[in-house]
Amino acid sequence: MRAVFQQELADVQDRLVSISELVADAIDQATTAFNQSNVALAESVIERDAQIDEAAAELDELAITILARQNPVARDLRVVVSALRISASLERMGDLAEHIAQLARYRFPEKVVPKSLRPTFKEMGALDVKVARRLTELLRTQDVAEAERIRDDDDQIDALHLSVFDAVLGETWKGQAVDTVDATLASRYHERFADHAVLISKKVQYLATGDWVPQDA
Amino acid sequence: MRAVFQQELADVQDRLVSISELVADAIDQATTAFNQSNVALAESVIERDAQIDEAAAELDELAITILARQNPVARDLRVVVSALRISASLERMGDLAEHIAQLARYRFPEKVVPKSLRPTFKEMGALDVKVARRLTELLRTQDVAEAERIRDDDDQIDALHLSVFDAVLGETWKGQAVDTVDATLASRYHERFADHAVLISKKVQYLATGDWVPQDA
Numbered sequence: 001m002r003a004v005f006q007q008e009l010a011d012v013q014d015r016l017v018s019i020s021e022l023v024a025d026a027i028d029q030a031t032t033a034f035n036q037s038n039v040a041l042a043e044s045v046i047e048r049d050a051q052i053d054e055a056a057a058e059l060d061e062l063a064i065t066i067l068a069r070q071n072p073v074a075r076d077l078r079v080v081v082s083a084l085r086i087s088a089s090l091e092r093m094g095d096l097a098e099h100i101a102q103l104a105r106y107r108f109p110e111k112v113v114p115k116s117l118r119p120t121f122k123e124m125g126a127l128d129v130k131v132a133r134r135l136t137e138l139l140r141t142q143d144v145a146e147a148e149r150i151r152d153d154d155d156q157i158d159a160l161h162l163s164v165f166d167a168v169l170g171e172t173w174k175g176q177a178v179d180t181v182d183a184t185l186a187s188r189y190h191e192r193f194a195d196h197a198v199l200i201s202k203k204v205q206y207l208a209t210g211d212w213v214p215q216d217a
Numbered sequence: 218m219r220a221v222f223q224q225e226l227a228d229v230q231d232r233l234v235s236i237s238e239l240v241a242d243a244i245d246q247a248t249t250a251f252n253q254s255n256v257a258l259a260e261s262v263i264e265r266d267a268q269i270d271e272a273a274a275e276l277d278e279l280a281i282t283i284l285a286r287q288n289p290v291a292r293d294l295r296v297v298v299s300a301l302r303i304s305a306s307l308e309r310m311g312d313l314a315e316h317i318a319q320l321a322r323y324r325f326p327e328k329v330v331p332k333s334l335r336p337t338f339k340e341m342g343a344l345d346v347k348v349a350r351r352l353t354e355l356l357r358t359q360d361v362a363e364a365e366r367i368r369d370d371d372d373q374i375d376a377l378h379l380s381v382f383d384a385v386l387g388e389t390w391k392g393q394a395v396d397t398v399d400a401t402l403a404s405r406y407h408e409r410f411a412d413h414a415v416l417i418s419k420k421v422q423y424l425a426t427g428d429w430v431p432q433d434a
C-alpha cells in the first residue's frame with residue numbers, strides 16, 4: 001500500500017511537471033506571437049490551451065482518487081492538496097498565455113503595441129518564459145533556490161508592468177485608445193502570469209521547508 | 218464519528234456562506250466607492266480584505282483537518298475538495314473588490330471614469346453585487362435555480378464589459394489615456410468578479426445534481 005502510495009505521489013509530481021512544461025511552451029509561443037504578430041503561432045497557442053485544461057482536470061481526478069483511497073495525513077495530505085492548487089494556477093497561467101495570443105490574433109496584421117513599448121513587452125515576455133521554465137525546474141527538483149529566483153524575476157516583471165502605465169500615462173504617449181487598451185490588458189496578463197508562478201513556488205517552498213502557509217497571499 | 222463528520226461538513230458550509238457575505242459586502246461598498254468617489258469607503262474595503270483572506274485560510278485548514286481525520290469518500294470528498302476551490306475563488310473575488318476600491322482611491326478626488334461611462338459602470342457594479350448576494354443564497358440553500366440566475370447576470374455583465382471596449386474604441390470617445398486605462402482595468406475587474414461567481418455556482422450545481430465537472434472551464 002505504502003509503495004503504491006509513493007508511486008502515486010510521484011505520478012502527481014510528474015504530471016505537475018508536464019503541465020508546467022505545456023504552460024512554458026504556451027507562454028513562449030504566445031509572447032513570440034505577440035511580439036512578432038505571428039497569427040499562425042497565436043492560433044496554435046489558442047488551440048492547445050484545451051490540452052492544458054484537460055491535463056489539469058486529469059491531475060485533479062488523480063489527486064481526488066488518492067485522497068479517497070490512501071487517506072494521506074500530515075505532510076502527504078498537504079502535498080496532495082497543494083497539487084490541486086498548483087494545478088488550478090497552472091491552468092490559469094495557460095489561460096493567460098491564451099489571452100496574450102488572442103490579443104496578437106485580434107490585432108493582426110497590426111502589431112499589438114506601438115513601437116515605443118515593444119522593447120518593454122519583449123522583456124516582460126522573456127521574463128514570463130524564464131519564470132515558467134524555472135517553475136518546471138522547481139516542480140521537478142523541489143530546489144527552493146529556484147523559488148527565490150522566480151520571486152526576483154517577478155519583481156522585475158512588476159517594475160516593467162508599472163513602467164507600461166508610466167509610458168501610457170506620460171506626456172509623450174502618442175498611442176490611440178486601442179493602443180492604450182491593448183497595452184493595459186497585455187501588461188496585466190503578463191503580470192498575472194508571473195503572480196501565479198510566485199503562488200506556486202511559495203507552496204513548493206513551504207512544502208520543502210516544512211513551513212506551511214495556508215493563504216494564497 | 219458520523220455525527221461529528223456531518224457537523225463538520227455543516228460548519229464548512231456555514232463558513233462558505235459567511236465568507237460569501239463578506240465578499241458581497243466588499244463588492245457592494247467597493248462599487249459604491251467607485252461610482253461615488255468615496256475614498257473613506259474605498260479605504261474601508263481595502264482594509265477589510267485581510268478578513269476575507271483570513272476566513273478563507275481558516276476554512277482551508279478546517280477542510281484539510283476533515284480530510285485527514287474523516288477520510289471522506291465519494292460525494293463527501295468532493296464536497297470538501299470543492300470547498301477548498303470555492304474558498305480560493307471567494308478570496309479572489311475579495312481581491313477584485315479591493316482592486317475596484319483601489320482605483321477609486323487612486324483617482325480621488327477625481328471620479329474614476331468619465332461621465333459617458335458612468336451609467337455602464339453603475340449597472341455592472343449593481344450586477345456584481347446582485348451576483349454576490351445570489352451566490353451567498355446559493356451556498357446557503359443549494360438551490361440550483363440561483364446558479365442559473367447567476368449565469369444570466371454574468372451574461373449581462375459580459376455584454377456590458379464588451380460595451381466598455383466599444384465605447385473606448387469608438388469615434389466619440391473623448392477620454393484621456395488615464396480614462397482609457399481606468400475603464401479597461403475597472404471593466405476587467407468587474408467581469409472577472411462575476412466569472413468567479415459562475416465557477417463557484419457550477420461547482421455547487423454539479424454537487425447538487427450529482428454530476429461532477431472537474432474542470433474550472
